[in-house]
Amino acid sequence: MTLRDPTPRMNAAQLEAFLDEVFPQLHSGGRTYFVEEVGPMSARMRCDYHEKHLRPGGTISGPTMMALADLALYAAILGQIGPVALAVTTSLSFNFLRKPAPAALIGEARLLKLGKRLAVGEVSLYSQGESEMVAHATGTYSIPVER
Known part of the structure; x- marks a missing residue:
């Protein structure tokens, strides 16, 4: 899985x-994005439902979900x-599965490596x-060399 210690170095507030x-x-x-939880190799974030995140038809936009x-x-x-x-995104692959409800959107991230x-x-x-999931993403980040 990883050579690193799975104990988080930062909590949600930090x-x-x-x-x-x-x-x-x-x-x-x-403010519409919130860090709700940070755990070992994981995090949970929320994006509040707001008109600035909607696309025509009144659903949450793809760019908002990707963000x-x-x-x-x-x-x-x-x-x-x-x-x-x-630390920067080097790839992000996205699958839209179903139309999101008119509610806050929850993102549950899990590190694989x-x-x-x-x-x-x-x-x-x-x-x-x-x-039921509304979307699923996989991504890779580049981590800079420690100096």
Whole structure:
């Protein structure tokens, strides 16, 4: 699985404060993304239902779902390695499974591999209160060399 210690280095509050510091633009127009939980090799994030995230037809847009998946994966990685702002997405593959309900969107990220230079994970997206996935993503992040 990994050579790293599975004990998280950052909790949800620390991670949210870090995101506020390095990505203040994330909350442009009001805060809608929240770190709910950080666990061993995992993180859970929420995107509140808001009109700025809707597409024609009144459903949550694909770019909003992709942003949540990317953020949740980033949160899971930083939870493990600590505040490394320059860890970057190198790939993100996305499968839209069903129309999300008009509710908050939950992203549950799980790391599959955490190496020295690359992290690979998956994210399951759910409408809050629903048990069926609305989307599934897999992604890879490049982790910068420690200096």
